[in-house]
Amino acid sequence: MVNTETKTAISIKGLEKVYPDGFRALHPTHLDIRSGEIFALLGPNGAGKTTLINAVCGIVNVTAGDIEVYGNNITTQYRKARSCIGLVPQELTTDAFETVWNTVSFSRGLFGKPANAGFIETTLKRLSLWDKKDQQIRMLSGGMKRRVMIAKALSHEPQILFLDEPTAGVDVELRKSMWDQVHELRSMGVTIILTTHYIEEAEEMADRVGVINKGELMLVEDKKTLMKKLGKKELVFDLHQPLTDEHEELTAMKVHSAADGLQLIYTYDTLKENNGVADVLDCLNRLHIRYRDLSTRQTSLEEIFVSLVNKK
């Protein structure tokens, strides 16, 4: 039995992957995934996200480094390590002519579990696939196929679930429903690692975020801390009258106008003790600039991500 009480679900030390053609997909990478968390790996296309997942799952040989899954080395103790992991790959790679029931049962068998009709029934019902159980996969819609992939990955009751771009190409409704399912899995104690292009997905679900670009893991941070640390806030004033004149004082304070002069926007750093908000309010009073509303807006993870990737 694998001890899932350990705080670290996956430990990656010095992982490197260089493909035979010389392409370095991963620079030496160190990463610990905590048991029970949702970890989002963000990165543009070709950043190395899928290579990292494939290395942990044993799908590609690594060039250097060590990976442990609940303390089990993926090379020397691969049976224990792999039996903990379920993988939903990015591509919808299914056996088109198999039925949903058979393909999910096949996956369970592959991972060394005896047949359990009750568990597969529960899994299919939870993923709204029960009424499709006897249908060939080729007859299903893209969204349904994606659910089948998830059902296959869950069929052997893994403690860790990799979701590689889980909502790529699915509609908004289905995406939200998948997010709910991911939250449900987490509440059952499953550690979830997801890669995504959709920053809102990471923002909605993740406890921690890793940003990878050109094979380098640039940062790993608690999502809230990251947004606090790197996040800026905008203070937006909706004015009664459009501002036609330029005020040097406002320009000096880096307050700029928008919406044809009907808005003033002040961007400030949330971590600074003197963030200048009080000064801006004083200044507007002095200049007799009246506003009917004011609001604040936090910088999104997407903006943080873009700024990090661009810096590189």
Add this chain to the structure above:
Amino acid sequence: MNFYAVAAIYKFEMARTYRTLGQSIASPVLSTVLYFVVFGSAIGSRISDIDGINYGAFIVPGLIMLTVLAQSVSNASFGIYFPRFAGTIYEVLSAPMSFIEIVMGYVGAAASKSIIIGLIILATASFFVPLEIRHPVWMITFLVLTSVTFSLLGFIIGIWADGFEKLQLIPLLVITPLAFLGGSFYSINMLPPIWQKISLANPVVYLISGFRWSFFEQSDVRLSVSIGMVLFFLVAGFALTAWIFKTGYRLRN
């Protein structure tokens, strides 16, 4: 040993056979029946006995081997190539399975199909020619060993191939000619001495010879040599497969 995984692959592969029953079973049986009609009845009736064996009966072991070799290679190569082509191989590679278990699943299923087809052809042949199997245990042993060995070869081809054309290349250009020239329809003792010697370089000669011995106690080469050669090919195929999984060649790179 992950028996559930071996069983899962085996059942999955066998299910593919049942789905395509006509293509998997009926087609090789039909073509063999045609061989019997043409070579056994039409032409065979004008050919004299070989080593005291009726020509129609003489070609039965060769015809079975011909089909078993082709089917073993084709079933096993397709069995592993298709998941690679479709991308579903990720599941097998990420499963807690050793390479031996993966091979047991795929090669076991391919060999089973070939053995079933071989036995069906044998049963079909008994309707056309009088047959007596002198050594049934050896007959089954040769059938099983040959099916496993050539399924292993097919498995290797399925991993090596990077397109459907290559999948057909070895069976068409190597296996079929070797099977035809390996004594399926004749005894190599009927050839001029130089061709007899050249024929000994053909591994299929040893398989057909040993298999034919189990039927009629007549062979082109000694039984021990036939068994030795089959075991040698089996070990070589297994060693090559072990290397493929150790290095990740075309699977984990």
